[in-house]
Amino acid sequence: MHFIDWMLVAAYLGYVVYDGVKRSRDTGEVRGYFLANRSLPWWAVGLSIMATQMSAITLVGTTGQAFDDGMRFIQFYFGLPFAMIILCVTVVPFFHRADVFTAYEYLEKRFDVRTRALTSFFFLMSRGLSCGVIVSAPAVILSVVLGWNLYLTVLAIGVPTILFTMLGGVQAVTWTDVKQMILIFVGMAVVVVVILSRFPEEVSFGDAMTLAAATDHLRTMDFSFSLNETYTVWSGLLGGLFLMLSYFGCDQSQVQRFLTARSIDQGRVSLLMSAVLKIPVQFVILLIGVLVFLFYHFAPPPLVYNPVTETRMRDNVEYRALMREYEGASESVRRTSLAVGKAGAGEIALAEYRVAFQNREEIRDRALELVKSTQGDRRFTDVNYIFPTFITTHLPVGIVGLMVAAIFAAAMSSISSELNALATASVIDFYRRLIRRKADDRHYLIVSKLATGFWGLVACGVAVWATQLGSLIEVVNRLGSFFYGSLLGVFVLAIGTRWATPRSAFYGLLCGMAAVAAVSLTTQISFLWYNVVGTAAVVLAGFLISLAERGAGTSRTR
Amino acid sequence: MRTDGPTRTGAQTHDPRTRWRLIYLLVVGFNLLVFLSLWLFSQAF
Numbered sequence: 001m002h003f004i005d006w007m008l009v010a011a012y013l014g015y016v017v018y019d020g021v022k023r024s025r026d027t028g029e030v031r032g033y034f035l036a037n038r039s040l041p042w043w044a045v046g047l048s049i050m051a052t053q054m055s056a057i058t059l060v061g062t063t064g065q066a067f068d069d070g071m072r073f074i075q076f077y078f079g080l081p082f083a084m085i086i087l088c089v090t091v092v093p094f095f096h097r098a099d100v101f102t103a104y105e106y107l108e109k110r111f112d113v114r115t116r117a118l119t120s121f122f123f124l125m126s127r128g129l130s131c132g133v134i135v136s137a138p139a140v141i142l143s144v145v146l147g148w149n150l151y152l153t154v155l156a157i158g159v160p161t162i163l164f165t166m167l168g169g170v171q172a173v174t175w176t177d178v179k180q181m182i183l184i185f186v187g188m189a190v191v192v193v194v195i196l197s198r199f200p201e202e203v204s205f206g207d208a209m210t211l212a213a214a215t216d217h218l219r220t221m222d223f224s225f226s227l228n229e230t231y232t233v234w235s236g237l238l239g240g241l242f243l244m245l246s247y248f249g250c251d252q253s254q255v256q257r258f259l260t261a262r263s264i265d266q267g268r269v270s271l272l273m274s275a276v277l278k279i280p281v282q283f284v285i286l287l288i289g290v291l292v293f294l295f296y297h298f299a300p301p302p303l304v305y306n307p308v309t310e311t312r313m314r315d316n317v318e319y320r321a322l323m324r325e326y327e328g329a330s331e332s333v334r335r336t337s338l339a340v341g342k343a344g345a346g347e348i349a350l351a352e353y354r355v356a357f358q359n360r361e362e363i364r365d366r367a368l369e370l371v372k373s374t375q376g377d378r379r380f381t382d383v384n385y386i387f388p389t390f391i392t393t394h395l396p397v398g399i400v401g402l403m404v405a406a407i408f409a410a411a412m413s414s415i416s417s418e419l420n421a422l423a424t425a426s427v428i429d430f431y432r433r434l435i436r437r438k439a440d441d442r443h444y445l446i447v448s449k450l451a452t453g454f455w456g457l458v459a460c461g462v463a464v465w466a467t468q469l470g471s472l473i474e475v476v477n478r479l480g481s482f483f484y485g486s487l488l489g490v491f492v493l494a495i496g497t498r499w500a501t502p503r504s505a506f507y508g509l510l511c512g513m514a515a516v517a518a519v520s521l522t523t524q525i526s527f528l529w530y531n532v533v534g535t536a537a538v539v540l541a542g543f544l545i546s547l548a549e550r551g552a553g554t555s556r557t558r
Numbered sequence: 559m560r561t562d563g564p565t566r567t568g569a570q571t572h573d574p575r576t577r578w579r580l581i582y583l584l585v586v587g588f589n590l591l592v593f594l595s596l597w598l599f600s601q602a603f
Contacts, residue, residue, distance in 0.1 A: 074596065081589040085582045206603070213603035220596040268578070275585050279592050 001146055001392065001400060008401030012183070012408065013160050019179070020164020020172035030444045033169035034101055034424045035260050040171075042266040044178050046273030049248075049257045050281070051177035051413035053274070054184065056138035057384070059285065059410045064383035066289025070217035072231045074286055076528070077279050079240030083248060084275035088268040090495055091249045096264045101428040103255040103491070110494040112502040113433070118509060119490060120429035122483050123252055124422060128455060131418045132462020137384070138411045140467050142404070144308050145388040154463045157411050162456030165416045166449050170260055173416045180409035187406035188284055190399055191391075195291040198394070200298050200338065207341035208294045214340075214350050215357055217290050230526040239528030242535055246488035248274075253421035292390050297337045300330055303367045305382040305389045313371060322367045329360035415459065423451035481527045482520070485534020486512030492535060493542045501546050508542035 027033040065073050091103075100106050104123065108116035139153040148156075164172045199208060212218050222232045229235065248254045248271065261267035303319075303326045304310045313319040336353035372380045391403045427448045436443075489512050493500035500508075515537035516530045 071600075078593070081585060085585060088578075088582070209603040213600075218600045218603060220600045221593075265574075272581070272585055276588060279589065279596075283596070 001404070002397040004397050005401030005404065008398065009405050009408065012405040013156065016176055016180075016412065017160045017163050019176055020168040023164075023168035023172040023175060027169040027171055028445070029441045030427075030448060032171070033445055033448055034256070034420070034428070036169075036171050036174065038260060039262060040174055040260045040266075042261055042269040043273070044174050045257055045261045045266070045270035047181045048174040048177035048413075048417065049254060049270060049274055050277065051181040051184075051410075052253055052257060052417035053247075053278075053414075054181075054281075054410055055134050055414040056141075056407050056411035057134070059184065059407055060138065060141060060387050061384050062282070062285055063289035063292065063387040064385070066217070066286040067293040067386045068383050070212075070215075071220045071283070071286045071290065072222060074220050074279065074282055075222065075231045075233055075236035076240055077244075077282055078233060078236035079238065079242070080244045080278050081275040082237075083241050083244035084271045086245060087249045088271055091255075091491070092258060092267045092271065093264050094495055095255065095259060096267060100259070102252050102425050103250055104252070104425065104429050107490065107494055107505070108433075111500075111505045115490065115502060115505045115509070116429060117434070118506060119250075119487060120252075120425045122487070124425055126483050127251070127253060127418055127422055128458055129462055131415060131422065131455070131459040133466055134411060134414050134418070135459050135463035136466040138407055139463060141384050141388055142407065144306060145385060145392055146404070147307075150467060151464065154460055154467075157408060157415070158456060158460040158463065161412045161415045162419065162453060162460075165419045166452040166456065169448070169452075170256065170420055173420045174257070174260060176416065177413045180413040183402075183409045184406045185281075187403050188288060190402065191288055191395070192284070192291065194395060194399060195288070195295050198295060198299075202338060203298070203341045208291075210350070211297060211337055211340060211353065212290050212294060214354055217293060227525040227529060230528065235526055235528045239526070239532055242485060242488060242531035243528060246484040246531055246535075250487045250491050251421075251484075252425050253418045256421050256424060257417065289387070292387060295390070295394070296330075297333055299394065300327065302389065303364060304371060305385040307385070307389060309371055309375070309380075309382070313367075313374065316370070316374060319367065319370055319374075322363055322370065326360065326363045326367070329356065329363050332356040333360050419452050419455050419459065422455040423448055426451045426455070481530045482513050482516045482534070485516060485531035486538050487534075488531065489535040489538020489542070492539055497542075499546050499550075500542050501549050503549060504542040504545035507545055508538040511541035512538035 027036075031037055062073055095103065095106060098106050098109055100109075102120065104116045104120040107119055135154055135157055139150060139157055142148060143150040143153040146153075164176060196205065209218065222229065223234075224232055225234055226232065227235075258267040258270050261270050302310055303323050304313065314323075333353070333356045336349065336356040339349045340353050342349070368380065368382070372378055388407070391400055395403060427444060431447055431451075432439075432444060486509050490505050490509050493505050493508060512534045516534045519525065519533050520527075520530060
């Protein structure tokens, strides 16, 4: 990276900490620290909600996914707008009127302290671990692509985030989220313009899209009804709906965002902002992946996008032979792609392009297989390295710094909200409720700041650990999906029914998690459906337990 | 004709419930348009 890019990244990190410290003046009490005294405008809360959802992996991973597999991933978000509307009608007014700090606090008002503690505990466990993964995933990628020390990269992401979140509380989190989201939007727009300007003059946008369509990269909708297929219209609409209901309505890292809004109406509008913007924004992110894919039709692509692996593999004779073969195949792709854009070119030119492209892909597949067998890592994939490698090797000085800062911003905006939420749940649901009930506000404020710092250190520790245990990431994601649907089920019992009893909610939650675990172990269905299974299992178990309790109560009164 | 007070239609749109229903309907309509655009985009090339 050029000196100017380094300076841009350093200036960004410095500014984020400075801005967070500046915000700490407004947080002299726990309510201000965790809820900003319910004073934030809808647009700031709305941008914070979007920034929290968009982690670095969203930015880096989904562009790579679009490069590799096309735009099918967009279907994952199809349920989001409908989930937001349901949440606007249900949980937003409920939580605001209940005047709670955490979503789980509401469960005590409706059921009992046991259900509150259990749900909050599961939230702390799953979010505490996933926060570490959110730090580790971009740290690994940036350290590999930029040649930085891995531990330093973890610290470069973690320390500024811990500092401003600890000092400034939710105000710092929200206002830095706003700036980070603007930085990400600007970065995305600049990348689109730069890539389009780098296409050969004779290739129009329409020609480029024709090439992408010819390799099935523009397919945005899959109407097939397969439970094993992860991204279809149906899994996105129904499975995605349940996932988004659970994430935005029951996960404290998102609930806390709209609890800081000035009023119920402002909280609602902040959620509707995502309902309107999320799919178009995700479309642009995926389009960037497709544009990078097209860019490498006209510029020589690396055989493997992980630069460390690529350098290591160059010692391998077989790999070097594949590299030579790949160069020739890439030249064929370039030539046939240019032919598609020429006037009068028709199906024959497209067919030739498809053959050349297929040939190039087969060579890359063979190279990836070779890497897997040489490294003894059957799970090796370079998808997450495609976009960062493109940024550092093909963007001009200044833009590289901007985009690396945008990746940092995406990571930090998610982590800060999660640290803030983890501290809130720890202090409000456990410390203030179960450990020390009567202390002054100042005491709880100090404990809240210490809790934020503690969870920050846990996240960095888990991040370092996760970098050494690749499969842990999958375990953490799986753990989260076991919990999410079941958590939603408990809130359905709490808000949607009158008959649910405290015992039915508590044991219903455990039944739901057991049902999801059983389904995940015995079937191949996509994880998006786990949320539907979890919710249904909790509601059904809750109903049966309530019925049994009522029956027992009736027989006793007789 | 009265111009200094809310008309019948005006009174209806000032009802918060009606206003929110209208907003939700607009959000749903917008997203249906987004879905249609996505489908047309994938068919256009």
